[in-house]
Amino acid sequence: GRIDQIRLLKSDVATVEGETSVGVPGEAPSVSVFSALLVLDNGRWTIHSIEESAAPNPVQVGEALRGLEWLVGRWVDETEATRVDTTVRWSSNGAFLIRSFAVRNDDNVTQQGTQIIGWDPRSREIRSWSFNSDGSFGDGVWSKNGDDWLIRSSQTLADGRAATGTYVLTRVDENAMQLKLIGHEIEGEPQPASPTVKVVRATEPAKNETPSTSSK
The missing domain is CATH 2.40.128.20 (Calycin beta-barrel core domain)
Known part of the structure; x- marks a missing residue:
């Protein structure tokens, strides 16, 4: 997986967007995109909510x-x-x-x-x-x-x-x-x-x- 963007909304609130993949031997990996809302609680960032959906099909070159x-x-x-x-x-x-x-x-x-x-x-x-x-x-x-x-x-x-x-x-x-x-x-x-x-x-x-x- 990867993180594409981290955006600080407030000093204690941030959003994180990225991509995850789950692979099974012998099969193509399943790729999803996610958007998570994080809050700062007692000095630690915790996930408040997260949304996940199937990644859009990649566009072929050209x-x-x-x-x-x-x-x-x-x-x-x-x-x-x-x-x-x-x-x-x-x-x-x-x-x-x-x-x-x-x-x-x-x-x-x-x-x-x-x-x-x-x-x-x-x-x-x-x-x-x-x-x-x-x-x-x-x-x-x-x-x-x-x-x-x-x-x-x-x-x-x-x-x-x-x-x-x-x-x-x-x-x-x-x-x-x-x-x-x-x-x-x-x-x-x-x-x-x-x-x-x-x-x-x-x-x-x-x-x-x-x-x-x-x-x-």
Whole structure:
């Protein structure tokens, strides 16, 4: 068994969450999750109550990301002065989605970055980790909300400041999606609202990408 979390509710009251397993020779172990309420009595912690239930079935590697498989491919969003080329692909073992992007201003690359999207079996949620060429980095937690994906993001900027916000990702159709940042704050200070960005699936080779002429 294992203890996953201990949370102190008061100085003399705490909750403990974890997992237990009971094995019988020749059979797969029976796994359960538990949540216990502990109280401090005369200097000793004692169990006041405990709840136990069957552990949820583990999600197979990559299966949790199937709802995001439509992201695989090349995408572009472009304004008068700026173009963002994005490529999304599966990792070699199919456990992660890897998103790479390049921001261009007048054909000059001004920023690049990589985002890794995967399933966290401990917290049982989709998470992402981002790393940018300016030294900033961050992580996000993904959740489905109707037709939208919400990405609760926390980021450390290149100058050390902390930024938070929620990205709303909406699939318009097979070849288009929309992205909007809401609730954006830097060091707790609200930032101006960001416009919705429309991203379309690219039909031409990405910059610096040469079409292959060899047969497979």
